[in-house]
Amino acid sequence: MPKILIVGGGYAGFYTARKLEKWLRRGEAEVTMVDPLPYMTYQPFLPEVAAGSIEPRHAVVPHRRHLKTTTVVTAKVTAIDHATKTATIQPEVGDSWQVDYDIVVVTAGAVSRTFPIPGVADEAIGMKTIEEAVEVRDRILTNFDKAANLPAGPERDRLLTFVVVGGGFAGIEAFGEMRGLASSLLPLYPSLKFEDTHFHLIEAMGRIMPEVSLETSKWVIKDLAQRGAQIHLETQLKSAVGGVVELSTGESFESDTIVWTAGVMANPVLRGTDLPTDERGRMRVQADLRVINDDGVVEGAWGAGDVCAVPDLTGGGVGGFCVPNAQHAVRQAKLMAKNVVASLRGEDTKDYFHKNQGAVAGLGLYDGVFQSGKIAIKGFPAWLIHRGYHGMAMPMFERKARVFGNWITNFFWGRDTISLEASEEPRRAFEEFASRPK
Template sequence: MTAVPKILIVGGGYAGFYTAWKLEKHLRKGEAEVTIVDPLPYMTYQPFLPEVAAGEIEARHIVVGHRRHFTRTRVVTAKVTNIDHANRTATITPVEGEPWEEQYDQIVVTAGAVSRTFPIPGIADNAIGLKTIEEAVAIRDRLLGNFDKAANLPAGPERDRLLTVVVVGGGFAGIEVFAELRAFASALLKEYPQLRFEDTHFHLIEAMGRIMPEVSLKTSEWVLKSLAKRGAYVHLDTQVTGAVDGNIELSTGETLPSDLIIWTAGVMANPTVVRGGDLPVEERGRIRTRADLRVGTADEVVEGAWAAGDVSAVPDLTGAGVGGYCVPNAQHAVRQAKLLAKNLTAVLRGELPQEYLHHNLGAVAGLGLWNGVFQSGRFALKGWIAWLAHRGYHGLAMPSWERKWRVFGDWWHDFWLGRDNVSLATVQNPRYVFEEFAARPRPAAPVEAPAAEPAAAKTPEKAAATR
């Protein structure tokens, strides 16, 4: 190891952000150099993405800027495209400039997860996920833009297509964005007198025979009834077989014309980082991780390598995890990161790390304004009390008081002023007005070639030269 150990954190999401944040508190000044690398300059608080999509929270308020909140951590906005742990180097590839090799003594892999899709025709070209703030904003703007377009059309197939939303996946993320958008669309109708409630169509597609496996069957059935009362349709035991030309084809033989397809049917460990390295990977494509968050197995440790969050396969010592591992969610990622920072500090000081053991506190979900669900063991809350629990838990879990106050402020303003229902889709092409009216140089006039002299006009001397 070098005189001052170098710690490289790959990924600045939940686990990466909290690891770096806590290392700044645990490490003494000059005890180690910490670098965090991520292609985005911020961490996104993903549980609030459905509320951003539904216009309840300002998009920038659920992201936490790395440079603002780290005081002793070096921030590199780039991708890690290869990890050569045998030589303790990582390849860092920026958007501009040449890649370089970064040396380290300890590496922390917290690259998170991406949407997991299947080779279904049309999904890659027409659907959108819900893992990033950009996707949540795009969903919101698409729905608002479709209302604007539909208001100018007569009743018919094209208007139905614009006002049909299809969500694929009945886990927490899918149910939350589905319910939030249903509530959002209902609230929009008062501003569009040309449209009726019956003109809007919301469909959720779930391949299993139930939704929300994190809660009890009785609670999930209550959610289904609540959604049905609000005019939302849930298709159980159903798969998407195609999504070409705005037509969602289902395994039941049905076809749903839609202009907004949201894919929330699972996640997978970030393949760019997992495949671009020599760290051990288990069968599901995650980095094999011990209970003490060091990379390796119970019998063997990969010295100097750590992992946490969705990119890692951490044993669930409570026995409640699927397949014996911690499920990929924010609750585990944050707590693993906090312990990882303690363990890494302990190892640098010659002490032993502790094993990660966390009993699930329960599951809470928002289902639109004044409606939610909470489950902890056999205890369940439903309706507005669960909705308050959802907002209270996630509001307090938002990193830093600076971010908390911004989110609380959004909710306070919404209570008195309502949602801000303006689409900013044109921000994706901010120069369109300037380009339309900008004066441009006139094209240069073509230069006329000099006229050729008639053959009869040649002088005797020229005529002789041509012979």
Template sequence: MSTTERPRILVVGGGYVGLYAAKRIMKKMRYGEATVTVVDPRSYMTYQPFLPEVAAGSISPRHVVVPLRRVLPKAEVLTGRVTSIDQDRKVAVVTPLVGEAYELPFDYLVIALGAISRTFPIPGLAEQGIGMKGVEEGIGLRNHVLEQLDKAESTTDENVRRKALTFVFIGGGFAGAETIGEVEDMARDAAKYYSTISRDDMRFILVDAADKILPEVGPKLGTWGKEHLESRGIEIYLGTSMDSCVDGHVVLKNGLEVDSNTIVWTAGVKPNPALARFGLPLGPRGHVDTAPTLQVQGSDYIWAAGDNAQIPDVAARKAGVENAWCPPNAQHALRQAKVLGDNVVAGMRGFPQKEYEHSNKGAVAGLGVHKGVAMIVMGKMKIKLKGRLAWYMHRGYHGMAMPTWNRKIRVFADWTLGMFLKREVVSLGALETPREEFYEAAKPAPAPAAAAAPAEKAKAS
């Protein structure tokens, strides 16, 4: 970390908003006008809408992450966490991955911590659940599912086999529906290479507490999505939730009980709990309370956007929707980051702030290869698509929204190769414990019994 006498703009979080806000700030400000410092526990940003395709093996995991130092070469990128903020002194405490925490002064502050999985105190969830917020979880889910097929093929115990081939997904929003659709697609393909496993041997279950899935695309497309998934043999239980999953024994409120080694949790997100330690005004659900200008309420040098912010939806309120807030999605995050970056530079120069206003352009979701739903908003007209055409819209939109041309090209290359080459169905579960085999080979051998005997006798005497 370098020291500087220039004003410091501290960006807390290197996700979608943090990356694009920092990039916008550096593009707009003059040479040497300020120092931009980005702090995040990871040295890369993850494009989360592609995690279901990572789990299905349609996209290489390395292609959905963007290295911060490469994209922000003129910024300071610190790998660590901001653990507290002293607003009076304008100092943040940074805890690096290794070493002791230190204080970092700042003049302007951007809060872009994003969100974490919203969980509940369900017995067994922490031990058994698999989230879908990071690329590591996407890779882990893919390896885990393929390992279950390996287990089922190799065992003679029918209970072990049934538990391995039962897959439970909690949450029917975009993340849940897309993930189960992609993973079921992958498992169906993979089963072709197993002599004793077919798709009929597998059981996929989707659970949601609401009365519908895919609420983001509207009731008609949501109903079509439900019927489509059910036509592929996926069981969907609505209006219910999971009571417990201790040792993989899943108990639902509707009375259904199943044993499963795979419990995927995608039941929404909540703001990062670290926000509570920053002394910022928070809304009822823990989001940072911001004005339409993305400035934190009561402050003229702190801005917030993305999943960790409660931002008034100006366009919806003008249309007569009271108390409308911007939903936490990539569509808003990208546009908020640009307005935020402009406002930080304007605030630094003493110019007026601009309000964030954006009308919803629709939503797209992929449910596996050549399967999807899409709702495109054009003025007052809504175009609803399903099937292959919607899938093309999903890939086209998110492919172009992927940050940097480097990553766009790599993602489209993965898709192009997937048109001509068969899907890879190999599990690399050993990646999670790469040293285990070497440890077994290198650990000290136990002392021979004959050599140990004299020592024991001496000890006794």
């Protein structure tokens, strides 16, 4: 049987494997998917995980539970030699090995893109993985516990100052949810007041959320400002050394929580391949999602999602390419699975064409914004649209049920405000009291 190797198990990889399982005939091909994580993360839910509205395990989809005939390998692909059609796989424990394939499907996604700003690598945290979202939630909750025991002063201000860098959708949603969580915590801490909490959003451009109209983005700024947030437009982060945030405007303050959401870049896994990439490190593909180089189609190679430069045939994409988001990744994966099956059967492939249906963002509990063309919906109705859309877009029925179960439970009893930061050092309590030889 032809061997199909899927590199990456995020949106595009998971959906490609799912649809190949559906459309391949028995014995028509053998599918293997390799990813360092044993699950797919539904990234639109990361802000709600950070706010305690969704249990972290419910925002991910376990590969082995929901892929029935695909061989799942939890490891990294460190090299792809398409000339010989081999890939090198490195597990977390044990020696690496090579696998042969006939068709490679690269869906390795994207990682946080950072700049060489002093202190960012040491102090900041991203909002790209479920683990990062959990850390942000635990950091906020733990900082409130610490601050409640301190008198007013620099140390308390540092603990209660939260910074988000990046004013795109990811940054705004994280910022709004973090602000909402902090506000909901205040009644539990009588020694702290609303004025003691400080939220700063730093955006280098002159506006936020380029996916929506300028008027809508201004409404979001006003809405966040009314909730006690400070938006720094046309401002760059110059340094974050030691948690001291220095801005290009000359303003400076200390923060214990700096969240970085200022863009993504193609997964560096492509650096270990002989597959063609563009100047931004994205794999070059044509509209039917076949990999191409200067001489034309690269046989036996396909790609989709954030790791690829997929042409946007609607003309609405930045630079002529689809923007890196889940809306495109899922649809590209489904089409790519069909095209791979079609190519195996000698049938024609179809080009990817998807016109943006709109944008919806949650800004915290009961607050959101929705934009589709010239239609803009704000506040509570947009929040309902946000939850409805993403609740239904969550893969697998049992995952949907768990997420909706979280929301229903929270409606009656409020969000869970327990910090599990101690879980990062689970042996600390045991070690403290463990008997040792004299």
